[in-house]
Amino acid sequence: MKIRSTWTLAPTWTLALFPLATLDLVFFVLPMLIMAVASVLVIQEFHVVFEFTAANYLFFFKNPLYATILAKTALLATVVTACCLVISYPFAFFLTKLPKRVRNIMLVLVILPFWTSYLLRVYAWVTILGEHGLVNRVLMGVGAIDEPLRILLYNNYAVVLVSVYLYIPYCALVLYTSLERLNPSLLTAAMDLGAPPWRVFVHVMLPLTLPGIFTSFIFVFVPMLGEYVTPTLVGGARGMLIVNVVVSQFQALRFGIGAAMVFVIAGLTLGIILVLRRLAKLEEIFGGRQ
Amino acid sequence: MAASRNRISPVLWLHGCGVYIFLYLPIALLIFFSFNKSPLGSFPITGYTLDWYKELFGEYFLVQAFRNSIFIAAITVPIATTIGTLCAFGLARSGLRITGLFSIFILMPMVVPGILLGAALLIVFVPVLGFKLSIWTAIAGHVVVTTPYAVLAVATRLYGYDRRLDAAAADLGARPLQTFIHVSLPLIMPGIVAAALIVFTVSLDTFGVTFFTIGSQSTLPMYIWAQVENGVTPSVNALGTLLIVFTIAVLGVANMLLRRR
Numbered sequence: 001m002k003i004r005s006t007w008t009l010a011p012t013w014t015l016a017l018f019p020l021a022t023l024d025l026v027f028f029v030l031p032m033l034i035m036a037v038a039s040v041l042v043i044q045e046f047h048v049v050f051e052f053t054a055a056n057y058l059f060f061f062k063n064p065l066y067a068t069i070l071a072k073t074a075l076l077a078t079v080v081t082a083c084c085l086v087i088s089y090p091f092a093f094f095l096t097k098l099p100k101r102v103r104n105i106m107l108v109l110v111i112l113p114f115w116t117s118y119l120l121r122v123y124a125w126v127t128i129l130g131e132h133g134l135v136n137r138v139l140m141g142v143g144a145i146d147e148p149l150r151i152l153l154y155n156n157y158a159v160v161l162v163s164v165y166l167y168i169p170y171c172a173l174v175l176y177t178s179l180e181r182l183n184p185s186l187l188t189a190a191m192d193l194g195a196p197p198w199r200v201f202v203h204v205m206l207p208l209t210l211p212g213i214f215t216s217f218i219f220v221f222v223p224m225l226g227e228y229v230t231p232t233l234v235g236g237a238r239g240m241l242i243v244n245v246v247v248s249q250f251q252a253l254r255f256g257i258g259a260a261m262v263f264v265i266a267g268l269t270l271g272i273i274l275v276l277r278r279l280a281k282l283e284e285i286f287g288g289r290q
Numbered sequence: 291m292a293a294s295r296n297r298i299s300p301v302l303w304l305h306g307c308g309v310y311i312f313l314y315l316p317i318a319l320l321i322f323f324s325f326n327k328s329p330l331g332s333f334p335i336t337g338y339t340l341d342w343y344k345e346l347f348g349e350y351f352l353v354q355a356f357r358n359s360i361f362i363a364a365i366t367v368p369i370a371t372t373i374g375t376l377c378a379f380g381l382a383r384s385g386l387r388i389t390g391l392f393s394i395f396i397l398m399p400m401v402v403p404g405i406l407l408g409a410a411l412l413i414v415f416v417p418v419l420g421f422k423l424s425i426w427t428a429i430a431g432h433v434v435v436t437t438p439y440a441v442l443a444v445a446t447r448l449y450g451y452d453r454r455l456d457a458a459a460a461d462l463g464a465r466p467l468q469t470f471i472h473v474s475l476p477l478i479m480p481g482i483v484a485a486a487l488i489v490f491t492v493s494l495d496t497f498g499v500t501f502f503t504i505g506s507q508s509t510l511p512m513y514i515w516a517q518v519e520n521g522v523t524p525s526v527n528a529l530g531t532l533l534i535v536f537t538i539a540v541l542g543v544a545n546m547l548l549r550r551r
Binding site: 011012013014015016017019020021023024027028030031032034035038087088090091093094095097098108109110112113115116117118119120121123124125126127128134165168169172222223226227228229232233243246247250255258259262265266 | 533
């Protein structure tokens with residue numbers, strides 16, 4: 001790859017990076033920067049007044065309801081991540097054990113739901129857990145209950161269940177790459193030396209796949225902080241998460257307050273990524289092994 | 291020894307199958323209910339019908355949403371595919387040292403929650419620039435969100451590209467541009483077509499960024515959202531089934547194109 005001669009056109013190809021760089025600067029970086037600025041400006045109706053203020057942030061932090069919802073979001077995100085890890089780890093291990101040919105098909109089957117509409121996958125759960133949903137129909141059909149259960153939907157548990165369902169593919173794939181790199185003879189060696197399975201797991205497998213575990217944490221926890229569709233459709237008023245609050249601010253045209261909230265979430269996200277970056281070896285995911 | 295190491299314990303088998311059932315049951319039920327006679331997902335099934343599919347064609351708002359979705363995708367696909375292809379070539383061939391960092395930067399719009407990106411674009415479009423939200427502001431959002439997918443698709447194909455072919459063309463007297471047009475481009479074409487197909491399906495499914503940037507217009511995901519917020523309607527099952535089947539078919543083709551030789 002280090003061939004540098006005239007036919008490679010190397011310097012000219014740098015120009016090919018410009019359209020996307022420009023697109024991302026104008027429609028991604030700039031909007032984010034403007035939002036950062038908007039969060040400390042006074043915005044009246046549709047006009048920006050150039051007057052700096054911390055009121056937008058104070059509004060957020062002084063209102064205990066918002067702090068509670070933010071804390072609840074972080075808690076639910078932690079629970080979802082933990083559930084995803086516990087379910088995906090043995091599942092990913094199972095995948096690495098399959099014969100090569102079968103394994104490739106099974107991996108495609110893990111990715112496939114990820115490609116079907118996200119909105120529809122959340123909606124599918126409404127048809128299962130809803131008042132007229134499958135679970136209630138079956139339970140009433142066998143005579144276990146007389147009235148449909150309403151506790152199945154519109155609460156925090158439903159949000160956790162559906163989120164776990166949504167994020168298992170991410171988590172399983174990250175753990176799979178981690179477990180696939182694990183040299184199986186290390187496990188055999190540990191067992192040959194008389195270690196019981198749980199010790200092999202705790203002392204050999206777990207430490208070696210720790211980067212994968214941290215990466216999955218980033219891939220599940222971080223997008224969970226930005227979840228809007230799931231809490232709205234299956235969480236209802238009780239299962240509301242922080243982005244629901246943000247969206248309601250934007251819908252009420254309180255752009256400054258909304259922007260401030262986005263940056264509280266963004267700050268939290270960035271903090272988590274920075275802390276976990278070294279541990280997770282994120283670069284490996286993007287294939288850049290310099 | 292090797293055999294015993296590769297043996298999968300029954301518990302692991304059971305767990306593995308369980309995860310697949312968990313992943314596919316909701317989608318399977320959605321498809322199943324779309325043919326169910328009873329409007330409420332009744333169980334056991336009372337009969338099969340195609341009524342919910344027929345009903346879709348008579349829905350004025352759905353037809354409108356469908357038109358908008360196709361229009362947005364039709365504009366988004368050429369822009370995102372062109373920009374993405376150029377970028378993939380640039381990443382593979384510029385020989386720049388910062389490409390690793392740059393690729394993380396360009397993948398960011400895939401990672402940031404669409405709804406928050408939509409909110410940021412809303413602030414730029416409405417209070418700052420004073421635009422009126424329309425299909426065009428939504429297209430801007432769709433291009434930003436879908437281009438990283440195009441880059442990845444083309445880069446996948448470029449990854450297996452044998453640079454000696456370019457060298458051979460040069461040896462035979464082709465100028466760099468000729469080499470690109472007559473050698474590189476035709477060889478990478480399947481990747482570019484796959485990129486276009488992927489961008490199309492992602493644009494068709496994009497909800498987050500559309501939510502805040504399209505104003506009073508609608509798209510297919512926005513229509514589904516409005517229906518679902520009003521409660522379960524069987525026609526959504528039918529629409530969903532059509533979308534899922536369509537997406538999987540298109541991505542199957544894209545996947546075949548990306549497979550190397």
